[in-house]
Amino acid sequence: MTFDVARVRADFPILTREVNGHPLVYLDSANTSQKPVQVLDVMRVHNERHNGNVSRSVHTLGTEATSAYEDARAKIAGFVGAATPDEIVFTKNSTEAINLVAHSLGQHLALKPGDEVVISEMEHHSNIVPWQLLCERTGATLRWFGVTDDGRLAPDESLINERTKIVSVVHMSNVLGTINDVTGIVARAHEVGALVMLDCSQSVPHLPVDVQALGADFIAFTGHKMLGPTGIGVLWGRYSLLAEMPPFLAGGSMIETVTMGGTTYAAPPARFEAGTPPIAEAIGLGAAVDYLTALGMEAVHQHEQDITAYALKVLTDVPGVRLFGPATPEGRGGTLSFGVDGVHPHDVGQILDALGVEVRVGHHCAKPTCARFGVPAMTRASFYLYTTTDEIDALARGLDQVKKVFG
Amino acid sequence: MTFDVARVRADFPILTREVNGHPLVYLDSANTSQKPVQVLDVMRVHNERHNGNVSRSVHTLGTEATSAYEDARAKIAGFVGAATPDEIVFTKNSTEAINLVAHSLGQHLALKPGDEVVISEMEHHSNIVPWQLLCERTGATLRWFGVTDDGRLAPDESLINERTKIVSVVHMSNVLGTINDVTGIVARAHEVGALVMLDCSQSVPHLPVDVQALGADFIAFTGHKMLGPTGIGVLWGRYSLLAEMPPFLAGGSMIETVTMGGTTYAAPPARFEAGTPPIAEAIGLGAAVDYLTALGMEAVHQHEQDITAYALKVLTDVPGVRLFGPATPEGRGGTLSFGVDGVHPHDVGQILDALGVEVRVGHHCAKPTCARFGVPAMTRASFYLYTTTDEIDALARGLDQVKKVFG
Amino acid sequence: MLDGLYQEIILDHYKHPHGRGLRDPFTGEAHHVNPTCGDEITVRVNSSSGEFTDISYDGLGCSISQASASVLYELLLNRSAADAAGIQDAFVALMQGRGQVEPDEDVLGDGIAFAGVAKFPARVKCALLPWMAFKDAAARAGIDVSSEASEVKA
Amino acid sequence: MLDGLYQEIILDHYKHPHGRGLRDPFTGEAHHVNPTCGDEITVRVNSSSGEFTDISYDGLGCSISQASASVLYELLLNRSAADAAGIQDAFVALMQGRGQVEPDEDVLGDGIAFAGVAKFPARVKCALLPWMAFKDAAARAGIDVSSEASEVKA
Ligand SMILES: Cc1ncc(COP(=O)(O)O)c(C=O)c1O
Ligand SMILES: Cc1ncc(COP(=O)(O)O)c(C=O)c1O
Secondary structure (H helix, E strand, O other): OOOOHHHHHHOOHHHHOEEOOEEOEEOEOOOOOOOOHHHHHHHHHHHHHHOOOOOOOOOHHHHHHHHHHHHHHHHHHHHHOOOOHHHEEEEOOHHHHHHHHHHHHHHHOOOOOOOEEEEEOOOOHHHOHHHHHHHHHHOOEEEEEOEOOOOOEOOOOOOOOOOEEEEEEEOEOOOOOEEOOOHHHHHHHHHOOOEEEEEOOOOOOOOOOOHHHHOOOEEEEEHHHOOOOOOOEEEEEOHHHHHHOOOOOOOOOOEEEEEOOEEEEOOOOHHHOOOOOOHHHHHHHHHHHHHHHHHOHHHHHHHHHHHHHHHHHHHHOOOOEEEEOOOOOOOEOOEEEEEEOOEOHHHHHHHHHHOOEEOEEEOOOOHHHHHHOOOOOEEEEEOOOOOOHHHHHHHHHHHHHHHHHOO | OOOOHHHHHHOOHHHHOEEOOEEOEEOEOOOOOOOOHHHHHHHHHHHHHHOOOOOOOOOHHHHHHHHHHHHHHHHHHHHHOOOOHHHEEEEOOHHHHHHHHHHHHHHHOOOOOOOEEEEEOOOOHHHOHHHHHHHHHHOOEEEEEOEOOOOOEOOOOOOOOOOEEEEEEEOEOOOOOEEOOOHHHHHHHHHOOOEEEEEOOOOOOOOOOOHHHHOOOEEEEEHHHOOOOOOOEEEEEOHHHHHHOOOOOOOOOOEEEEEOOEEEEOOOOHHHOOOOOOHHHHHHHHHHHHHHHHHOHHHHHHHHHHHHHHHHHHHHOOOOEEEEOOOOOOOEOOEEEEEEOOEOHHHHHHHHHHOOEEOEEEOOOOHHHHHHOOOOOEEEEEOOOOOOHHHHHHHHHHHHHHHHHOO | OHHHOOOHHHHHHHHOOOOEEOOOOOOEEEEEEOOOOOOEEEEEEEEEOOEEEEEEEEEEOOHHHHHHHHHHHHHHOOOEHHHHHHHHHHHHHHHOOOOOOOOOHHHHHHHHHHHHHHHOHHHHHHHHHHHHHHHHHHHHOOOOOOHHHHHHHO | OHHHOOOHHHHHHHHOOOOEEOOOOOOEEEEEEOOOOOOEEEEEEEEEOOEEEEEEEEEEOOHHHHHHHHHHHHHHOOOEHHHHHHHHHHHHHHHOOOOOOOOOHHHHHHHHHHHHHHHOHHHHHHHHHHHHHHHHHHHHOOOOOOHHHHHHHO
16 A cells, blocks of 8 residues: 555645745644644534533533543554553643653652652753753752764663663654664663653654553653644553552542542542543544544654655755754654754745745754754754655755855 | 624524434533634634644744734733733643642742641632642641632631731632622732632633732633633733742743753743643634623623523522522522432433433532532533523423422 | 433332441441542441341432442342352443343343443443442452452352 | 845845954843744943943844844944934834834934844844843943833933
């Protein structure tokens, strides 16, 4: 079966749009993906026919909404190979999922001075700052893996040791595109009794991810980067761990019983879903997972590998372009950051936008990664299942134009 | 101008639906409201034409999304009379907004043993448990206003005193319908140097609310109860206070600069909006506010007062029905909780549902309020701008049926 | 459609519950809460030589949960652990069957009236509340009526 | 459409910046960051008898922010606090005017080339970055160039 990118594109209404008089060339999916009509329709039908609050009503609308919400949970559990749907906690985004673990697991493990938390230099701010704050609260020490010149995690034998309590690293870098082989890190962490969280915000949308195979204890990902709506994220955690952890956000629906004097808490996942959850958004994410599953994540990944190989070749041929991250498609995804000699990324992005080519410029919420490569900002083109080689060509033409304006 | 409820109803697609063979009679708006086509259309158009991540791109889609998101903030600021849009923090729901204040303000005030936090016995769990946890973390003491037999806050002269640091009470009860006149509480709290948060989850959707007139320091409300989508809530706070408070959730977009060694934070509201926010949801809430503003909140409130007066009369006439909360429309909103002699609310709700009448049954996330009235659960009918007197009559007929089945 | 839910048998058990009220002596007790609706039940078991010589209960709840407790009392009183486990399993299977499971009157007696409840997802928890509390109370009395145990014994 | 943004004057200032590089002595310094793109600038002012006798700067940034710093140097060097405040005000008003403000060349000199930037909301912050840093640096040198101050003085 070949991947029919034209058929896929027909499902995305926005791709017919023009930007500044040119056909839209959307190369910013690592920032947020576009949404197929199948996802938008499911949400619309939910809101127009079945809207009710979940878990709280015996009435028909409430029951329908609850079933749809829980079905979405089951779909997502299946998508990442969770042992049970109860291991899936809905949050508002990846960032909340990571903060949840930093607070709740940090409290559960009673982190204290002398304990260590390990991250890396290629993390998104959302997988840095929550751990910095945890260390501030508890007196624990933050340590990190460095990054090699070709954009891989730098091995560091002694980094994970008997003082390490939590390791949290990115599965696929949103800047360098690197897909980290985490087997060694997970094994080493478990050997010393540490727990492992993986930031899968960029991997779950683009490759087959199976939590059993990964072996980690927690993963986080986010709906809007995987064809789903904004406002929904996911924490997967091993049930036995979730069951031991104290709540984080508190309020309606996460309780067992409440008196003015004290409260007991519901079992996971409810314990971690305080208040009215993003109901329509969870249902939309369920539809996104259906869409991806129907295409097959292997096929999606293969398509992106092909596009990435093409793009690496094309960009390497543009004089004055410096690539950051792995130079070949092996162990990397379809996210390419680069610099254009003598031109600031802001200016690169602006000129590309004038040609309808939408790339992200800036620090990509990963300032330490940029600092590692000695630049304050980069230009990033990122691909998805709807990306075509024509769009890569449009990017290359755009870069010629950039060099003309700033030549 | 008279309020044209038929015209309003035409905007809500779900109201044409049948439930169990009967026309839908939706009396559960205090739980979650229905959404007009105007809100759904704005979200759809955003997702189909303008979807991009906010605050991070210079490209056209990102700029359009950012403008729409910030316009929504400005609309909501106007809707509640905020001094500037920067006083509006988008959260995922009311619950997150209250947790944000409990964590961030609690840390800013450095709460300690001997300090007191004051709430009331008519709070939603979302305005109880975050404060219980804050008191657990800091050793501060939780105290509360009682509730009178007719469902009002019981005056208590000495409750707010020089030890009080934070007062957080509900503006309109989601169980009793009581609208609390908070003037005295705000004045007393400020006199002793305490800060005041109001849980406006039920008031902002139903009455004109002006933060300057209320005089409080923080208010929370939630999109899905005011014609907006799920997944979006609002914290309003005085800018000078927000500017002093440390962050709560941490990650992308809330930083000024990040190094592995430490982070500085952006100014509010960005400081409190970590990660990709609920973008389409904020835009949808902006459209909901436009819809409400076009009708006029005075008119909405008046319509609900009329319906409430009618419903109070009708329900008082049903033998065996016991009303909880204020017995007249003065100082109360369109949320009526009641018991039916000898029949458990679950059974009441089930039989009403069989007739298409959707009411909520249970503890309404306010167990202490139920306990105060000596019942584990109540049946609640709640109204909104689309509620008609015919629907109240359908409820009354349904209650006759309930008594027949359990007679 | 409500006829499936509010069977005459259920309403009878609700209005005239069997075995209701907490009694002494007892060898195990458990208190369960349905967090969504606030319903509560306390179940006590008294056991001797592996048999449930008394089962007593009290609580606040809807017709379904109350009738279910009454039926439980009828079905499990004076039964052996293995018998009780089998009946418990059959009732749970019926409730979780989304209306697709055909109940066996020989095993479930009046419990077959709950077949209709399985079609109301929001009410399944109500019907199961006393059974879950019973299982815990039995465990505290040192008697395992979980399905794995019954499989071994059967 | 890009012509409005990348005016020849702007590209000239970008490629050949005036007054660039940090110099001693100075009486006030400020470092500003644009959190969304990571651009940074350090601005120093030297002042004597209420005049800016030197303005020096260094930083990393796009053509707009760099050219803006160069223009700022040209416009404000050797000006009095009141003059500087007036020019600062005019520049900020131009940038925040969403393309609706007509710039006055007598006040803004080469700064009028930035009129087109006001139509690109994402770039307005770039143009303003050096001006905000300058205002802070001046404040640290004890000179108030905020608009309230200028209003009083004007
Ligand atoms: C008074 C009150 N406070 C807080 C909440 C919590 O709102 P949400 O569930 O949207 O966080 C609700 C509604 O559920 C409410 O009625
Ligand atoms: C690697 C990585 N981690 C975390 C995040 C945060 O995701 P969100 O903004 O949806 O919380 C992102 C994307 O922004 C990301 O790319």
